[in-house]
Amino acid sequence: MKQLVLAEKPNVAQKIAKALECKIKQNGYMEGEKYVITWASGHLLKLYDARDYEPEMARWDMDNFPFIPQKFRYKKIKSYEKQLSIIKRLVQRNDIENFIVATDADREGQLIGETIIDFLKVNKPVYRVLRNEWTPEDVKKGFENPIPNSEMKSLKDAAVCRQWSDWLIGINLTSVATLKYVAGKGVLNVGRVLMPTLKLVYDRDMVIKKFVPEKYFKLMAIFINENGERFSAVYFKDKQDKFKNEKELPEILSIVNRKGVIKNKKTTSKTENSPHLFNLSTLQGYITSKNPAWTSDKVLKTAQSLYEKSFITYPRTESMYLEESLVDKMRKVFELLKGSLDAKFDDSRRIFDSSKVSGHSALTPTYIVPENLTRDEKIVYNAIKNRFLMQFLKSAKYEETRIIICVEGLQGDFYAKGRIEVDKGWKILEYVNSKDSILPPLAALDKVTMENAEIKENFTSPPLHHTEKSLIVLMMSCGKKVTRKNNESVLGNVLSGFKIGTAATRADAIEKLKSAGYITKKGRYLYISDLGRKMVENFPVKSLFDLNYTGHLEKILSDIEYNKIRKDQYLSLIYDFTREAVDLIKNAPDMVLKKGEFSKTLGKCPECGHDVIEGRKAFGCSNWKAGCRFAIWKDDKYLASMGKKATKSIVRELLQNGKVRIMDLKSRKGTLFDAYFMYIKSDDKENKYPYRWKMVLKK
Numbered sequence: 001m002k003q004l005v006l007a008e009k010p011n012v013a014q015k016i017a018k019a020l021e022c023k024i025k026q027n028g029y030m031e032g033e034k035y036v037i038t039w040a041s042g043h044l045l046k047l048y049d050a051r052d053y054e055p056e057m058a059r060w061d062m063d064n065f066p067f068i069p070q071k072f073r074y075k076k077i078k079s080y081e082k083q084l085s086i087i088k089r090l091v092q093r094n095d096i097e098n099f100i101v102a103t104d105a106d107r108e109g110q111l112i113g114e115t116i117i118d119f120l121k122v123n124k125p126v127y128r129v130l131r132n133e134w135t136p137e138d139v140k141k142g143f144e145n146p147i148p149n150s151e152m153k154s155l156k157d158a159a160v161c162r163q164w165s166d167w168l169i170g171i172n173l174t175s176v177a178t179l180k181y182v183a184g185k186g187v188l189n190v191g192r193v194l195m196p197t198l199k200l201v202y203d204r205d206m207v208i209k210k211f212v213p214e215k216y217f218k219l220m221a222i223f224i225n226e227n228g229e230r231f232s233a234v235y236f237k238d239k240q241d242k243f244k245n246e247k248e249l250p251e252i253l254s255i256v257n258r259k260g261v262i263k264n265k266k267t268t269s270k271t272e273n274s275p276h277l278f279n280l281s282t283l284q285g286y287i288t289s290k291n292p293a294w295t296s297d298k299v300l301k302t303a304q305s306l307y308e309k310s311f312i313t314y315p316r317t318e319s320m321y322l323e324e325s326l327v328d329k330m331r332k333v334f335e336l337l338k339g340s341l342d343a344k345f346d347d348s349r350r351i352f353d354s355s356k357v358s359g360h361s362a363l364t365p366t367y368i369v370p371e372n373l374t375r376d377e378k379i380v381y382n383a384i385k386n387r388f389l390m391q392f393l394k395s396a397k398y399e400e401t402r403i404i405i406c407v408e409g410l411q412g413d414f415y416a417k418g419r420i421e422v423d424k425g426w427k428i429l430e431y432v433n434s435k436d437s438i439l440p441p442l443a444a445l446d447k448v449t450m451e452n453a454e455i456k457e458n459f460t461s462p463p464l465h466h467t468e469k470s471l472i473v474l475m476m477s478c479g480k481k482v483t484r485k486n487n488e489s490v491l492g493n494v495l496s497g498f499k500i501g502t503a504a505t506r507a508d509a510i511e512k513l514k515s516a517g518y519i520t521k522k523g524r525y526l527y528i529s530d531l532g533r534k535m536v537e538n539f540p541v542k543s544l545f546d547l548n549y550t551g552h553l554e555k556i557l558s559d560i561e562y563n564k565i566r567k568d569q570y571l572s573l574i575y576d577f578t579r580e581a582v583d584l585i586k587n588a589p590d591m592v593l594k595k596g597e598f599s600k601t602l603g604k605c606p607e608c609g610h611d612v613i614e615g616r617k618a619f620g621c622s623n624w625k626a627g628c629r630f631a632i633w634k635d636d637k638y639l640a641s642m643g644k645k646a647t648k649s650i651v652r653e654l655l656q657n658g659k660v661r662i663m664d665l666k667s668r669k670g671t672l673f674d675a676y677f678m679y680i681k682s683d684d685k686e687n688k689y690p691y692r693w694k695m696v697l698k699k
Contacts, residue, residue, distance in 0.1 A: 001097040004090050005037045005129075006113060008103040010671045011308045012134055013039035016102060019139035028086035028670060035143075036090055040103065041643070041666065044084045045074040045115045047167050050175075060183075065176045066582040068575055072164055074115055079643050083670065088120050098125045100146055105130040106316055106359065107561070108504060110152055111159035117149075128152050133313045135366050158561035165553075165574040166192055172578050173541065176585045182593050188535070189516040192553065193501040193509045195535075195544035198518050198528075200474050202536040204466050205528045211462035216242040219249045221414055221453040223260065223405065229440035230451065233405055237412030242458075250410060252453045262446045263406040263413065271397050274390035274426035276320040277351070277362035278383070280503035281476050283315075285469030286383060292524045296468045296507035297649075301663050302380045303363075305674070311370045312384055316504040317360035318476075321353045326361060333367050334392060337385060341428075343392040351391050364388045374674075386429040396425035401439055407450060465525040468510060475500040475509075478551035500550050515648045531593065540588035541581045602648060603655025605630045607681075612655060619651045630691060632679060638693045642666050654679055659696060673698060 005020075007013035013030065017023075022032030029038040051058035053069050076084055090096060099122050101113035117126060127146035131138050173190035182188055219235035234241050235249065243249055278286070283303065284296040303315035322330060327347045334345050365385045373381060398421045405414040418439030442448075464470075478499050501509055510526075513519045518532035528536075536545060543549045556573070559565040602612045602619060607630040610623035620631040632646050632654075639645055643666035654660040654677075663674045676697040682690045 002031075002033075002095050003035050003098045003100055004093075004096045005035055005100045005102050006087065006116065007037060007039040008109055008112060009041060009308060010039045012102075013037050014671075015134040015136075015308075015310055016139050019136040020143065028083055029090060036093075036096065038087050038090055039083070039670075040087075040112050040116065041080055041083060041670075041672070042664075043112055043115070044077055044080045044087075045119055046077055047163065048073045048075055050171055060175060060179055062176065062179050062586065066172050066579050068168065068172075068578065072160075072167075074119055079640070079666075084116070084120075087116065091120055091122055091124065096124065098127055100127045100129055100143075101149060102129040102131070102142075104316070105132065105314065106504070107155060107159040107162060107502075110155045111163060113149075114156045114159070126150075131314075132360055133366050134308070134310045135368055137367070154563040155561055157567040158557050161560055161567055161570045161574075162557055164571065168574055168578045169544075169581075172582055173544075173585065176582050177539070180585055180588070181591045187516075189512065189518075190539075190541075190544070191509075191512070192544070192550065193505055194512055194516070194518075195539075195541075196500050196547050196550040197471070197475060197506075197509050198513055198532055199536055199545040199547070200471060201466055201513070201519050201526055202528050202533060204463065205533075208462045208465065213459040213461070214244075216244055216458055216460065217246045217249060218242060218456050218458060219252075219453060220456055221255075222451045223414070223416075223448040224451050225440060225442060225446060225448050227440070231416055231418075231439055231442075232437065233403075233414035233416040235412055235414050241415075246455060246457075249455055250412070252455060255407060255410060256450055256453055258407050258409065258450050260405045260407040260414070260448045260450060262403055262442055262444050262448065264404040265401065265442060265444045266403075267399055267401045269397070269399055269422075271395040272425075273350070273395050274393065275387070277322065277364065277391065278387050279317050279320050279362055280315050281318070281472045281506060282320065283363060283380070283383065284507060285467075285472055287380060288468045289524070291379065295511065296472060297511045298376070299380060300504070300507045302376045303384075305663070306370075306377055306381055306384075309370070310366055310368050311373075311381060312366060313364050314360045315363060316502070317363060318499075318503050319357045319360060320362050321356040322351055322361045322364070323357050324352045324354045327352055329367075330364065333365055333388070336367055336369060337365060337389060338392070341389060341393065343389060346392050390426040390429055393426040393429070394423060396421075396427045397423040401442075403439070403442055405448060465527060467524045467526065468507075471510065471526060472506050475506050478547050499554050500547065501554070511649060534591060534593060538591040540584045543577075544581075602652045606655070606679075612651065614648065619646060619648075632691070636693065 005013075005016060007016055017030040017032070017035075017037040020032060020035045020037070022030040022035050022037050024031040029036055031037075048069070049057075050064075050067055052075065053067075053073070057064055057067060091099060099117070101110075101117070103109035103113045113128075116122075126149040128149045128151070129142040129146045131142045169192050170190065174188060177188040177190050178186075218241060221233050221235065222230055223233055224230050237248075276282075280300065280303070284299045287299045288294050288296055300315065303312065306312045307315050330352075331345050331347075334343075363384050365381070365388055370377075370381060398419050401418045401420070403416050405416070407414065416437075416439060418437050420438065466474075476499055500506070510519075513532070514521060516531075517529055518535060520527050520529055539545075556565055556570050560567060560570060602614065604610070605612050605621040605623065605628060607621060608623050608626075608628045610621050610628065612619055612630070613622050617635070618631040618633045621628040624631075632651055634646050636646060639662075643664075644662055650660050650662060659676050659678045661674060661676050664672050665675055667673060675695050678694050678696050679691055680694050682692060
């Protein structure tokens with residue numbers, strides 16, 4: 001008898017098959033003496049559309065809402081019907097004794113397996129394998145003692161509640177809001193995670209907009225010591241170095257060339273520990289801050305690719321610590337990767353602390369050292385590898401010096417600060433640009449001379465617009481600002497589930513806000529659009545913008561996962577919320593929205609230079625009435641043959657760069673791959689729409 005194993009994706013199935021010695025390759029699966037390995041391709045099933053339940057729902061009518069199905073049902077995703085039928089046939093084989101779900105060890109992974117089990121009515125014993133990585137060693141260990149899938153009921157319930165509630169809120173509120181405010185002009189996207197994230201961008205932009213700069217003055221001076229070495233210092237009086245009135249400062253000309261003396265010198269030795277290991281959100285923040293062209297979604301997809309190739313551990317983690325049981329495994333990884341570094345393995349609770357691990361441990365490399373990574377994969381892998389190795393390097397050490405200078409005949413003093421690096425420690429792996437000045441050798445009672453001075457006029461500055469990094473940090477902490485003092489309390493909120501979205505969904509939420517036209521990105525920074533501002537200010541369902549309300553919903557999902565709250569309690573709450581929200585929208589005043597706000601420009605037409613906008617069937621040139629034929633079809637057969645279709649993000653990147661990287665394409669054999677594409681013009685002048693896709697580089 002054999003056991004059927006379901007992996008989440010084909011490339012993971014290959015890793016499992018190799019570890020379990022399943023060498024016979026068949027159409028849609030691999031087989032060995034004990035195991036048959038097959039795969040999903042992410043989700044093979046999706047929830048019914050509203051029109052699938054009732055025919056009249058195909059017509060958008062305000063009277064049809066709220067719509068809450070009596071029973072949620074699933075249907076096949078057409079492009080994956082063949083693979084689903086292969087799984088069904090394998091399940092029904094007489095020699096298959098058990099069904100083992102080996103999808104990703106999180107809510108979505110559980111949901112993928114559970115929907116297939118229920119849809120196919122699997123009547124054989126079902127087991128679950130939960131792994132944080134897919135190295136051969138880890139695969140073998142996981143399959144030694146698979147756990148009964150019945151023990152995963154609470155995780156299944158949390159996954160189902162997340163999916164159903166997002167469907168209910170998204171379908172009902174998006175439909176009613178669109179009918180109410182923009183019928184015939186576009187679509188108003190409304191979502192449980194989208195709205196509070198939009199509010200964070202809005203709040204920051206409003207603070208900046210309302211900010212009134214205040215003028216202040218500082219007196220800066222250059223001193224020279226007896227060895228001819230110069231350094232700068234700042235005037236202060238009564239512990240204040242910023243002055244609202246210039247008259248509060250001494251007359252510059254009267255103090256230049258005066259003698260001074262070092263009144264006090266204080267040197268403090270300090271150490272700086274390395275930053276914690278990455279979770280997904282901190283990795284996304286780090287990469288996007290170093291590489292402004294990257295998005296958080298790109299970081300996630302690249303990390304997922306590395307995970308599926310067994311080079312890193314599970315990326316969709318919230319934790320920045322490691323389980324204590326991983327000490328021996330991490331010691332092995334450390335020895336493989338440390339090279340010539342002067343590093344020593346450390347199993348302290350600063351790194352290994354099970355009480356601070358939520359679900360999955362922090363991101364680390366595995367013992368499989370990669371070769372031939374793509375440029376993008378190198379960026380992400382090296383960041384994770386270096387952050388891991390930093391944990392075992394010495395602390396950075398420096399000396400911080402502060403001197404006070406007394407100038408003859410002057411009320412008030414000058415201060416100067418400097419920093420001397422004693423030991424780079426972990427910073428040899430991460431360049432950190434310090435703004436601290438370096439002071440020359442100075443001692444108490446040394447004599448100095450003021451060489452020149454200058455009063456500088458300054459203005460207070462508003463906070464910066466959000467970047468993807470700062471926005472994700474606030475989503476992690478449910479809007480609470482992270483400081484050194486409250487870092488542990490914020491971490492406690494994350495571990496308890498009080499947050500906006502999850503590590504897996506935050507990047508997607510930011511991308512959806514861009515696609516919906518609610519926010520824009522210029523360089524590193526995110527800005528609220530006119531449409532986004534109107535939504536926050538006028539959309540009547542205010543609880544959706546409430547960070548505490550959204551955090552509370554996510555906390556309940558976390559509690560369901562840990563069997564603290566029942567599934568039916570959460571769904572009852574969502575049903576009531578949906579009914580009330582629909583009623584609020586129906587009875588709310590109109591919101592004035594312009595049609596142009598929905599024709600969001602995706603880029604410039606390569607044919608004539610006009611704007612490219614989204615239409616019902618294609619992304620096309622806005623100059624089409626004048627005869628421009630440029631169009632990118634949403635149902636393009638070439639992309640569809642690889643399981644993809646043109647999206648806003650794909651079109652936007654194509655128009656900006658001339659080519660676009662599309663990930664997770666499906667080959668004829670069912671394996672996934674990435675490739676670069678261009679959209680080129682053919683020589684056929686008779687063709688009404690002469691452009692076509694061309695693969696230019698397969699990754």
